[in-house]
Amino acid sequence: MRGAVFLAVLVAAAALGAAAAAAGEGRPAAVEVDPRWRFPSRRLRDAYVALQTWKRQAIFSDPRNLTADWVGPGVCNYTGVYCAPLPTGPRSRGGGELAVAGVDLNHGDIAGFLPPELGLLADLALLHLNSNRFCGVLPPTLRRLRLLHELDLSNNRFVGPFPDVVLDLPALRFLDLRFNDFEGPVPARLFDRPLDAIFLNHNRLRFQLPDNIGNSPASVVVLAHNSFASSAC
Numbered sequence: 001m002r003g004a005v006f007l008a009v010l011v012a013a014a015a016l017g018a019a020a021a022a023a024g025e026g027r028p029a030a031v032e033v034d035p036r037w038r039f040p041s042r043r044l045r046d047a048y049v050a051l052q053t054w055k056r057q058a059i060f061s062d063p064r065n066l067t068a069d070w071v072g073p074g075v076c077n078y079t080g081v082y083c084a085p086l087p088t089g090p091r092s093r094g095g096g097e098l099a100v101a102g103v104d105l106n107h108g109d110i111a112g113f114l115p116p117e118l119g120l121l122a123d124l125a126l127l128h129l130n131s132n133r134f135c136g137v138l139p140p141t142l143r144r145l146r147l148l149h150e151l152d153l154s155n156n157r158f159v160g161p162f163p164d165v166v167l168d169l170p171a172l173r174f175l176d177l178r179f180n181d182f183e184g185p186v187p188a189r190l191f192d193r194p195l196d197a198i199f200l201n202h203n204r205l206r207f208q209l210p211d212n213i214g215n216s217p218a219s220v221v222v223l224a225h226n227s228f229a230s231s232a233c
Helices: 002-022 042-058 116-120 140-144 164-168 188-192 211-215
Strands: 059-061 081-085 098-104 126-128 133-136 150-152 157-161 174-176 181-184 197-199 204-209 220-222 227-230
Touching: 042 059, 042 081, 042 098, 042 116, 116 140, 140 164, 164 188, 188 211
Parallel strands: 098 126, 126 150, 133 157, 150 174, 157 181, 174 197, 181 204, 197 220, 204 227
Antiparallel strands: 081 098
């Protein structure tokens, strides 16, 4: 009976995550900002909205209380949130301005899903969420993360087809999706992306090894514990 109840909760959470992602980029923010607060920049205000929406609307369980201090406008002081000045240069926007550059909640055992508002973290360079209980599908708004360099979603409960959104991240170099429940084919163009590492093992992916797999510059590509074959088979 316990197993059946847990499974029902998991399925409902996954459905909620999928529904939130499908709501699209135009969905109104779930968090209101106190008008008395003054943020150093629009970037940090957007980060507040993103992180508070995640905490209040999309995290169901946080047994290690990693998000307990996610309170108030000082997002750079939140546990697992790292800020850094934006790069300066002739083509940079907001050079030197403080922004949220990383979120690391590894090994938090957190249950929930990824809300569309995470797309507001437009300056994020790394997102590390391994060894949690996040479920559902990845929101398409993640394609706004044009500076994202490392994406580690391993050892969670994400579902659905291969998340094509990762193919639209121009700065991405490290991709770790292992130990989830992604299924179906893997787009061949993944192996044309300038990735240094690709981990897809221990999912439910079913695909033929594409002819362009040798195009990948990655120093490591791990596909074990899926169903795959050579295109010559």
